[in-house]
Amino acid sequence: xxRGLRRLQDSGESHFVTFSCYHRQPxxxxxxxxxxxxxxxxxxxxxxxxxVHGYVVMPEHVHLLLSExxxxxxADAIHYLKLSFAKRLRSRSPEQPGTFWQKRYYDRNVRxxxxxxxxxxxLHRNPVNRGLALAxxxxxxxxxxxxxxxxxxIVEDRIGMDSSKS
Numbered sequence: 766x767x768r769g770l771r772r773l774q775d776s777g778e779s780h781f782v783t784f785s786c787y788h789r790q791p792x793x794x795x796x797x798x799x800x801x802x803x804x805x806x807x808x809x810x811x812x813x814x815x816x817v818h819g820y821v822v823m824p825e826h827v828h829l830l831l832s833e834x835x836x837x838x839x840a841d842a843i844h845y846l847k848l849s850f851a852k853r854l855r856s857r858s859p860e861q862p863g864t865f866w867q868k869r870y871y872d873r874n875v876r877x878x879x880x881x882x883x884x885x886x887x888l889h890r891n892p893v894n895r896g897l898a899l900a901x902x903x904x905x906x907x908x909x910x911x912x913x914x915x916x917x918x919i920v921e922d923r924i925g926m927d928s929s930k931s
Contacts, residue, residue: 779818780839781884782829784847784870791824798854799906802827805850813842818881821888821907823895828888830875843870885912 799822806829810817813834820829834842851865875881889912892904901909910916 777833779816779830779832779875779881780872781875781888782831782839782843782870782872783826784843785826785867787864787867789825789867794824796905797857801853801857802850803906805846805853808849809842809846812845813837815842817908819885819888819908819912821891821904821909823891823897828891830881830884830888839872 802822803820806817806820809815810831814836815834816832818830818832821827831839831842833839847866847870854865873884875884889901889907889909892898892907893901898904901907902913
């Protein structure tokens with residue numbers, strides 16, 4: 766863990782997590798790869814019994830807004846997600862680079878409803894701000910439509926905080 770970076774877990778708070786592809790290369794810039802990652806998020810959610818409040822998959826990074834996993838640590842859940850995705854991707858596409866993800870991830874504890882709403886809006890607007898979509902609902906690989914219209918998606922969100930105002 767980088768010096769000065771403290772992970773505050775067992776707080777009961779949600780976490781805003783970001784991690785990137787190796788050297789921030791857009792390795793995951795295809796619909797097939799994005800879809801695979803979203804399926805891996807759902808697998809992680811079920812395995813670690815956590816709530817995925819929001820997510821967005823970008824070409825070279827990912828944002829997740831999630832709860833702490835009760836049976837283990839957030840680090841274990843993120844490690845599982847990154848490893849399971851990389852293994853599945855390599856089995857489908859052997860030409861993928863040997864190292865897919867940066868080693869570390871960044872997380873920020875989300876301490877209240879206001880911060881929760883800010884982080885959820887940020888991740889949903891990320892594709893728009895990057896010029897990948899004109900509106901959040903146009904980006905298929907985020908939880909926006911699940912929140913805006915209660916559309917069912919691959920990732921079952923179990924909303925702990927009222928995010929309907931996002």
